[in-house]
Amino acid sequence: MTIADPSIVKVLFIGAGDINFGCGEGPWNHSIRLEKILGSRLHVLGVVDPNLSRAESQIGAKRADPKTHAAWAGATVFPNVPHAAAALEAHSITLIVNGCPPPFRGTTLKGKDLDMQLMKHFPDVRGLLIEKPISSSDPAHFDLETVAFGLREWQAKPSVLSVGYMLRYLSPVAKIRSVLAEHNLVPMCVSARYFMAYPLAVNAQWWTKSIWGGPVVEQATHFVDLVRFLAGSDVGNEVVMDTVQASSVEWDEDAGVLGAQGFDESLIQEDQRIPRLTTAFWKHQRGTVATLTHGVALQGAEYSTEIEILADGWRFKLQEAYSTCPTLTIRSPASNDDTIIEYPNEDPFATEFQVIVDALDGQSDQQPLSSWTDALQTYKLTWAIRRASEETRRRNKGTRHNGSATNGTS
Template identity: 40%
Template sequence: MANRRASERRPSDRRASGLSSRRPSIDPWRLVPMDKTVHIGGSDDFNVLFIGAGNIMFGSDEGPWNHSFRFEHKLGRRLKVVALIDPAIERATAVLQKKCDSFVVSAYQDTRVFKTLEDFVKNMAPKDRPRAVIVGSPPMFRGSLAPGRDIEMQILKFFPGVAMFIEKPIATGPKSEIQDAFTIAKTIQDSKTICSVGYMLRYLKATQMMKHIIDENNLTVMATIARYACAYESIAKPDWWDKSKSAGPIVEQGTHFCDLSRYFGGEVDMSTVNAHSLEWDENAGALSKMAVDESKIAPENRIPRVTSATWKYDSGAVGSFTHVVSLQGTNYSCELEVYADGYMLKLVDPYVQPTLYIRKPGDDNEQMVRFPDDDPFFSEVSNLIDIIEDIEEDPEAAQILSSYEDAVRTYELTWAIREASERSREAAKLKAAAAA
């Protein structure tokens, strides 16, 4: 029996090999919309420290992100934002004033603004000690051991044992600092600090339904196929178009779909990552409606228009991801397909109107399930607070779906894709030069 050929093995033999790569999941029906929940119980204050006064923390017209809004709804009158850390004092003061002029004034009326975390610590009263620190500062200021870019290590030093929520990607520094990020991950893990990273697409009901189908049927993923086409016309931030500042669209933007791919496929064999790119100076890479003046960016730092990558997972499955800078208008076009024996699971439009298409054995037709009121931003905040409060006896009720170490591995994959595409471009240049 031990010498059976692979083609003769039972499906259960093959499927068992995929169990080790599975990641935590939540019953999708436990993910309750924000407007269907009640404020978490208790009368004591829940102190929160916000680091970063930008769009991710306080919202903008560009998207649904707004962490403060979700914390307000989860904690109600218990929420007390003890301080807001941001070097841009005027911006921080302005957003606080808006909050104080609204119905959530009780959460912000005593909030103080500081330029640095160290300034807050020096002026902090014992009653201001936070129960959670929310990091929404730009990624170039985190994920590193370098002074001034080591916010995680500062939090661990000043507030040992205090829970952290950190936005994604965990960094956009040089590739040489990835090991620093793994060191931070190990420090967080060894200290047993509760830490969640903002890969909110893991918290989609559709994503968790996909996980449920895979687990319920004891499936092993065979392939993941991801596509992300952004609406470049609406991207007016010059830094986004500059690889030296944003690390490029794969690292900074495509990270969500690289992360979802890993969530279903498991760990990636980094040595197998291959990629090709369409660059700004190639004929097909010309864009007609850019909102920035690319001539002000050094040619070597201009971003690719298309990056297409493939890789092997440790399980033997195959992954692929294509990122495209091509659409105009405002709406993006994003999809993730997951294949297993007899099954196709396709997630469409996860950012705006998540829709899941399911094809099962014995049926050539696809079942479509829509999730119109889902809010993964709230679900990730809600789960974090429930774990901090330790209010739920059921161990499956609340889980952190993206640990810091997991986020570092996604970061490592995005850098591997970027480097692979740059190597293939250099190889093409050398080939062309030799032919000339």
């Protein structure tokens, strides 16, 4: 596959928010990765965001910096996709980076159909990065399959599509998958723990279940996806959805009290406030048991994450997936002692973009590691976990009094 003018990569950003332009909460910042990878090849056509002043200010900051001025000199702000399409008709766009919030995409319903709009208005775009989660709308009530079908057809052109599950690109993840494949191992257990640091999370929509879907759908989705990837969902070991069980610690329980929130949660309707902790387990088709614990619990700024894989003779433990130096601890059949491997300078966001750019350039046959159809399975699993925890809560409510659990026998 080649592009018409290999020296220029024309990019349109959807969303002027944190994922595309960075923030203090984490390492995400798509524009910086593209600037580094593409250098003078990058030509940003614009930013689509109904919050025009936010988009203007992001573009302004890029233009004010001599290092990025040239790439952003021709960028325009657009309030929506149809306006952008009309104004950019003369351009052939190489890549669209869709970092709008999840309530606006993933379905066929007007206002929640951004993917469908992009396919309609930019049928010839060659690359598409869609952020995770693919939506926040309940898959039991919205049509996500039509979107999956449309994107599969679009991708068959051929076009390059990636869903932003960047942790799949971590070197230690590749290492675990290659050892499992080399020894023909199916994991017995994949166990994931994701503890978020919450004081810097001040977006009230994130803390509202009905808008961003809740912390499992929006955030733990990264580790739910990693569990599927490491269990081998692509080699016949997909999740058995009806085995999902879950329980949560809710905002109104003694164990769910948070003392360092950076915004006023009392403004959020009580029944829409998010759980503080969710723990879940489920089975995969070839027998693997998976567990997930996600907590909105740590203070400070850094998350604490761990994912452990157990297979005959082997234990792998990947720690601090979000840091620039994740570690992988391996115990093998050869020894009782652990081998610890450090991975300095890991940047899975950059690796994901490198794969996308190389595929667009025709430099590599490697396709991005997460397709929309695959991400839909992760999405359905996060909703199954959310529903199972809500069901457990409903069942247990009769045995609770003033936020303190009783077992009904004392």
